Amino acid sequence: xxxxxxxxxxxxxxxxVSRAVATPLQPSVVYASPDPDxxxxxxxxxxxxxxxxxxxxxxxxxxxxMIDRMEGGEGxxxxxxxxxxxxxxxxxxxxxxxxIVGGNQLYGRSLRMMTQDLPRWGITATLADPxxxxxxxxxxxxxxxxxxxxxxxxxxxxxxxxxxxxALAREHGLILVVDNTFTTPYAFPAxxxxxxxxxxxxxxxxxGHSDVTLGYVLARDPAQRKAIYDTNVTxxxxxxxxxCWMAERGLYTFDMRFERAQANAAALARLFADHPAVETVxxxxxxxxxxxxxxxxxxxxxxxxxxxxxLGGGRAAANALARAAPEIAFAPTLGDVGTTLSHPASSSxxxxxxxxxxxxxxxEGFFRVSVGCEPIELLQRDFKTALDxxx
Numbered sequence: 001x002x003x004x005x006x007x008x009x010x011x012x013x014x015x016x017v018s019r020a021v022a023t024p025l026q027p028s029v030v031y032a033s034p035d036p037d038x039x040x041x042x043x044x045x046x047x048x049x050x051x052x053x054x055x056x057x058x059x060x061x062x063x064x065x066m067i068d069r070m071e072g073g074e075g076x077x078x079x080x081x082x083x084x085x086x087x088x089x090x091x092x093x094x095x096x097x098x099x100i101v102g103g104n105q106l107y108g109r110s111l112r113m114m115t116q117d118l119p120r121w122g123i124t125a126t127l128a129d130p131x132x133x134x135x136x137x138x139x140x141x142x143x144x145x146x147x148x149x150x151x152x153x154x155x156x157x158x159x160x161x162x163x164x165x166x167a168l169a170r171e172h173g174l175i176l177v178v179d180n181t182f183t184t185p186y187a188f189p190a191x192x193x194x195x196x197x198x199x200x201x202x203x204x205x206x207x208g209h210s211d212v213t214l215g216y217v218l219a220r221d222p223a224q225r226k227a228i229y230d231t232n233v234t235x236x237x238x239x240x241x242x243x244c245w246m247a248e249r250g251l252y253t254f255d256m257r258f259e260r261a262q263a264n265a266a267a268l269a270r271l272f273a274d275h276p277a278v279e280t281v282x283x284x285x286x287x288x289x290x291x292x293x294x295x296x297x298x299x300x301x302x303x304x305x306x307x308x309x310x311l312g313g314g315r316a317a318a319n320a321l322a323r324a325a326p327e328i329a330f331a332p333t334l335g336d337v338g339t340t341l342s343h344p345a346s347s348s349x350x351x352x353x354x355x356x357x358x359x360x361x362x363x364e365g366f367f368r369v370s371v372g373c374e375p376i377e378l379l380q381r382d383f384k385t386a387l388d389x390x391x
Contacts, residue, residue, distance in 0.1 A: 082201025085215030096122035105153035133164035204335030261305035311365030324389035334370035
């Protein structure tokens, strides 16, 4: 028998009378139980614990509980991405023959799922304007089971009539699902305001540093929560412990990031409005926004960090602006600690026809800005230089 130490057997984790201040990272895929009875107790809910990483792990639970507190609920589920949260929700709650009504300016991949993927599984969808409750109601059929809404639309920043839509869902007995990614619970507490299911792309503002990919779902009804959880586990939409740990770390500075980014966004909106290269500015905090009054009532003065604007020079002007702002990341994302610039016609909404984009007001000169936490003087300088380059 070899005298070498057996390194295959796991070394027990050290015990301590003190506790770690930072949450430990737990990358284990599997968890050992003492015997079959103990495993039964875990699966049957008589004992708490973990079994297999795809079914849950400590870092996901810590993160879920933090976002639960932000939304004012409990039992949230962390998923592998924002779209996996959408997928688990729709496939968990809908069946062959069901119908869904969605806002007509949802995130591009949500629109694709509703119009191209769900129909392959026998689930039909209709898109309607969420700023118009009558249009939403007209889209409802006897087979409608669920409404999917974003409070603030991407990328035109229209504000949904959430009070009217919530009442509509109750009147027709429909599940109201709110994607609260843009607004976050700090601007709009969707769960407290009547949503049956709340979705977040944690990748964005919540995590805040463009270094994790995660989603989150909170369902009010326990049966719906279990259906979403089971779908998430079965489809393998599992979140990484590392990403959960990183997102938790990002959340600790969320308050400060959110407030700084909002203040910067308001200042940039003023700069855009005053610049001759800009035809239109879209920012809910501006009195000239088409939904300004509704936004004020819904968001309570938390106008968000997103600003969109439209140039008059088409693709040539768009190229000139992006090239003249090398310090601002031209990237199809939002919610980073730094400011990012997105061109929907060539990224999030490239799948639409030119006519379809035009109907939404998305021209070749349309940009969406996810405003970050830089000193505002730097942002004003960089954007003025970029806008000047388009003249």
